[in-house]
Amino acid sequence: MDEERNNRNPLGRFLNTVATVLDTPVVWFRESIVEPNRSTYNWYHQKFRRVPTIDECYTDDIVCQMEANLQFKRDRLVDSDILNILRLRFEDCTLYEKPNSLEKCKGLLEQYEKAAENWFIKYGDLGGYGGAREAYMKQKHRLIWERRHGPVGSGMKETAPQA
Incomplete structure (x- = not known):
């Protein structure tokens, strides 16, 4: 009308x-x-192509090292978010299963503790500015330590007295 x-x-x-x-x-x-x-994506998050890691880059290839460092930082963000999600799942489980939370949420707690241990092995003690090169050196030093003394946290190997 x-x-x-x-x-x-x-x-x-x-x-x-x-x-x-x-x-x-x-x-x-x-x-x-x-x-x-307009391109349509079938996924929600942006997918980056995987670039060579820092140990595959030449020492004078600055672009490769920069890409490896950016990929390392993206991976750290993803791993941190995964760890945060696991922690929130455990906290939600303990709130929901209040009286028997230790028994019913034991699997989530073990999963979170294992993920936290793996996160600390890879990213711990690097600081806010730690990058791919520092993480690679940390991994190298850890492997050398384990070859000489056994797994980290198991105590040092007993050496036989030299005669």
Whole structure:
């Protein structure tokens, strides 16, 4: 009913014409150019291609080292978020299963503790500015220690007295 009244009214016809003139090119541009050229993703998060790790980069290849460092920092963020999710799951379980939470949430606690241990093995003691090179050196030193003294945390191997 309002459209019929606007079409009879000269002001209404003028406003409809102005709206059509302004709206038609915008709609045409979006439907014929923007939407066909927009790529659609079947996943929610952005996927980055994996680049060579720091041990695969040459010492004078700064670009490769930078890409490896950026990938390391992205991996650290993902691992930190996974650890946070596991911790929140355990906390939710303990709140939900209040009287018997130690028995019912034992699996989640073990999973969280193992993930926290692995996170600390890889990223612990690096600090806020630690990067891929520092983590690689930490891993190398840990492997050397384990070769000489056994697994970390098991105590040092007893050496036989030299005669």
